[in-house]
Amino acid sequence: MKLDARDETLATDRTKRPHAVVIGSGFGGLAAAIRLGARGYRVTVLEKLDAPGGRAYVYRQDGFVFDAGPTIITAPFLFEELWQLCGKALSDDIDLRPVAPFYRIHFHDGTTFDYSGDANAMRAEVARLAPRDVAGYERFMQVSEAIFKVGFVQLGHVPFSKWSDMARVLPDLLRLFGYRTVYGLVSRFVRDERLRCILSFHPLLIGGNPFKTTSIYCLIAFLERRWGVHFVMGGTGRLIERMVGLIQGQGGTVRLDAEVRQITLCGRRATGVLLADGQTIAADIVISNADSAHTYRHLLPASVRRRWSNRRLERADYSMGLFVWYFGTRKTYPDIAHHTLLLGPRYRGLLKDIFEAKRLAADFSLYLHRPTATDPSLAPPGCDGFYVLSPVPHLGAGIDWNARAEAYRAAIEAALEETLLPDLKNQLVTSRIMTPADFHDRLNAYQGAAFSLAPVLLQSAWFRPHNMSEDIEHLYLVGAGTHPGAGVPGVLCSAKVLDAVVPDAITFQ
Ligand SMILES: Cc1cc2nc3c(=O)[nH]c(=O)nc-3n(C[C@H](O)[C@H](O)[C@H](O)COP(=O)(O)OP(=O)(O)OC[C@H]3O[C@@H](n4cnc5c(N)ncnc54)[C@H](O)[C@@H]3O)c2cc1C
Numbered sequence: 275m276k277l278d279a280r281d282e283t284l285a286t287d288r289t290k291r292p293h294a295v296v297i298g299s300g301f302g303g304l305a306a307a308i309r310l311g312a313r314g315y316r317v318t319v320l321e322k323l324d325a326p327g328g329r330a331y332v333y334r335q336d337g338f339v340f341d342a343g344p345t346i347i348t349a350p351f352l353f354e355e356l357w358q359l360c361g362k363a364l365s366d367d368i369d370l371r372p373v374a375p376f377y378r379i380h381f382h383d384g385t386t387f388d389y390s391g392d393a394n395a396m397r398a399e400v401a402r403l404a405p406r407d408v409a410g411y412e413r414f415m416q417v418s419e420a421i422f423k424v425g426f427v428q429l430g431h432v433p434f435s436k437w438s439d440m441a442r443v444l445p446d447l448l449r450l451f452g453y454r455t456v457y458g459l460v461s462r463f464v465r466d467e468r469l470r471c472i473l474s475f476h477p478l479l480i481g482g483n484p485f486k487t488t489s490i491y492c493l494i495a496f497l498e499r500r501w502g503v504h505f506v507m508g509g510t511g512r513l514i515e516r517m518v519g520l521i522q523g524q525g526g527t528v529r530l531d532a533e534v535r536q537i538t539l540c541g542r543r544a545t546g547v548l549l550a551d552g553q554t555i556a557a558d559i560v561i562s563n564a565d566s567a568h569t570y571r572h573l574l575p576a577s578v579r580r581r582w583s584n585r586r587l588e589r590a591d592y593s594m595g596l597f598v599w600y601f602g603t604r605k606t607y608p609d610i611a612h613h614t615l616l617l618g619p620r621y622r623g624l625l626k627d628i629f630e631a632k633r634l635a636a637d638f639s640l641y642l643h644r645p646t647a648t649d650p651s652l653a654p655p656g657c658d659g660f661y662v663l664s665p666v667p668h669l670g671a672g673i674d675w676n677a678r679a680e681a682y683r684a685a686i687e688a689a690l691e692e693t694l695l696p697d698l699k700n701q702l703v704t705s706r707i708m709t710p711a712d713f714h715d716r717l718n719a720y721q722g723a724a725f726s727l728a729p730v731l732l733q734s735a736w737f738r739p740h741n742m743s744e745d746i747e748h749l750y751l752v753g754a755g756t757h758p759g760a761g762v763p764g765v766l767c768s769a770k771v772l773d774a775v776v777p778d779a780i781t782f783q
Pocket residue numbers: 297298299300301302303320321322323326327328329330342343344345346347348479480532533534535563564565568596598663716717718724725752753754755759760761762763765
């Protein structure tokens with residue numbers, strides 16, 4: 275799809291607007307395009323795949339609509355800002371519905387817990403599960419709010435280009451226990467192991483091991499309570515579709531099937547891109563929304579990279595992989611909540627297998643998504659659409675997914691049939707899977723990691739690949755592999771950081 279016939283080989287067009295090329299159409303890339311469009315840049319987004327969205331790609335199959343990735347929308351105000359930049363309201367284009375409970379958690383021992391944003395309901399659930407931990411839980415939520423005020427409000431959208439930016443925030447991070455892990459901080463407040471699990475699982479939603487992820491990510495508990503967990507009617511893909519619409523409305527272009535092979539340079543300055551089909555496109559600035567490791571390893575020669583050498587990128591710590599099974603059933607399962615966590619017998623041990631031993635364990639903990647609980651139009655009448663995620667090691671584990679995927683899927687199917695979805699095997703009408711190998715091959719994700727670099731302290735803020743490239747002038751990075759990190763709110767904030775580091779369009783005129 276080429277939506278604009280202008281000659282993009284010229285950096286500055288007849289209107290004299292400087293040209294910004296964005297590599298990749300994930301949430302980070304589209305948000306960056308909208309922000310730059312609003313600041314007067316002429317924007318061209320180049321996407322390798324045949325549809326926009328990246329992790330938020332949409333599969334349509336046998337009458338079912340499957341969002342490939344994100345479905346939990348937690349910070350709608352970040353989308354509001356983008357729509358406002360285009361003179362519109364989010365509600366003009368998007369119907370967001372609150373989801374309650376946020377998550378229904380099923381423990382291996384049969385206990386369930388409804389995790390919601392309602393403070394009284396949560397207190398009652400905690401009292402039911404672990405009466406002695408109610409006071410500790412309340413204190414944890416206060417700390418979560420304090421961390422949110424620093425980690426999200428003050429730091430989430432500011433650049434960490436200089437070491438002094440980091441030094442400035444260190445006292446706050448130390449005061450708020452940033453050196454602890456999420457699980458470590460939670461354990462200071464509550465003693466019940468099940469409750470520790472409930473309050474510490476959030477890093478898994480952005481690819482981190484709760485036993486290693488910096489406790490800054492405890493802010494998610496407060497973020498969810500304050501703004502809720504939402505679902506987009508029509509699916510997350512609708513947000514992507516409408517963001518593309520905003521870019522077009524600004525006069526920008528989104529080109530599909532347009533893989534970038536190289537960022538072109540004049541010395542150490544980015545001058546545009548070379549596409550896989552041999553076309554070159556000149557640009558005043560280049561923004562890469564491709565995985566940061568892919569950007570540095572494959573789009574730039576080693577000779578121009580001082581900080582992000584192959585060695586440094588190879589030695590970095592990457593997030594886990596995901597095994598995703600999308601499926602539809604000929605009947606509905608009305609008792610299944612929109613978001614369900616089905617926890618296996620092991621928590622710490624399973625995470626060790628995934629993140630440290632890098633072993634594909636025989637047991638698993640699953641996240642089950644049933645979007646048709648909120649929007650039945652995503653499946654044919656009388657049917658249910660699902661996906662189930664199992665965190666697995668990334669490709670560094672050497673697992674041959676071609677050989678093991680079907681057996682692994684069948685094991686998940688059996689586990690679901692035994693617990694939440696009786697008779698599942700006979701009810702299946704459509705099915706597809708995605709493994710870490712697909713994340714690598716389709717999305718150019720280094721190591722097939724589902725969430726790029728892991729969110730550990732020494733890979734956060736200044737330590738992460740910067741939003742304004744340390745190695746190349748006029749090159750900027752957005753998305754999960756740069757600051758602040760993975761998750762839809764994180765990558766939308768990465769685009770917001772550009773407002774501080776990208777020069778005004780007028781500079782180029
Ligand atoms: C299964 C799953 C479920 C998730 N659920 C949630 C959730 O519920 N809520 C939440 O907040 N987060 C969730 N996340 C995390 C969130 O989806 C991601 O962190 C976020 O969407 C990543 O956005 P991004 O901007 O980094 O771009 P990506 O989505 O990674 O997109 C990058 C794009 O760049 C393109 N590209 C790469 N290389 C090139 C090239 N050389 N030339 C041209 N194009 C290129 C790719 O094709 C891709 O389209 C989930 C992730 C996964 C995988």
